[in-house]
Amino acid sequence: MEGTFNKIMDLRNEKVFDTLYETGTCWTVTKEPLSTDDGKQTGSYGLFRSDNKAWLSTVGERYVPMQNEELADIMVRIQMRFGGDIKGNAMGRTKGQKVYYQLSLEDYNINGDTLKPNKRTMFDTIRTNTKNGAF
Numbered sequence: 001m002e003g004t005f006n007k008i009m010d011l012r013n014e015k016v017f018d019t020l021y022e023t024g025t026c027w028t029v030t031k032e033p034l035s036t037d038d039g040k041q042t043g044s045y046g047l048f049r050s051d052n053k054a055w056l057s058t059v060g061e062r063y064v065p066m067q068n069e070e071l072a073d074i075m076v077r078i079q080m081r082f083g084g085d086i087k088g089n090a091m092g093r094t095k096g097q098k099v100y101y102q103l104s105l106e107d108y109n110i111n112g113d114t115l116k117p118n119k120r121t122m123f124d125t126i127r128t129n130t131k132n133g134a135f
Helices: 002-024 070-080
Strands: 029-035 041-049 055-059 086-091 098-104 107-111 113-115 122-128
Touching: 002 070, 002 086, 002 113, 029 055, 055 070
Parallel strands: none
Antiparallel strands: 029 041, 041 055, 086 098, 098 122, 107 113
């Protein structure tokens, strides 16, 4: 049983890795304290992309950023159950303020009736790196 679990986890991790690279979202969000020019702490924190150090937003102490890998993992687990293709992107004034993944849904059979999704039948996940979700 343990071998089967490990194979499933390896496949899931590989799909998460592929999703991050294929969608250009293979970076993390770092949270760093902000200070004034003379070194005084502001009590605010900046969110920055790990790959290019671009500023994404300013947040408070309690804010915990969700990482792209976490969001991609949620989508991959749904994909492994229901099928479909994952697409995604990073967007905003600074690419990365919002990250989204979409999963197109395949035909699904419920009680003998086949549901045929149309192009609008998508499962979406969105993560916002801004304090109020706006940009």
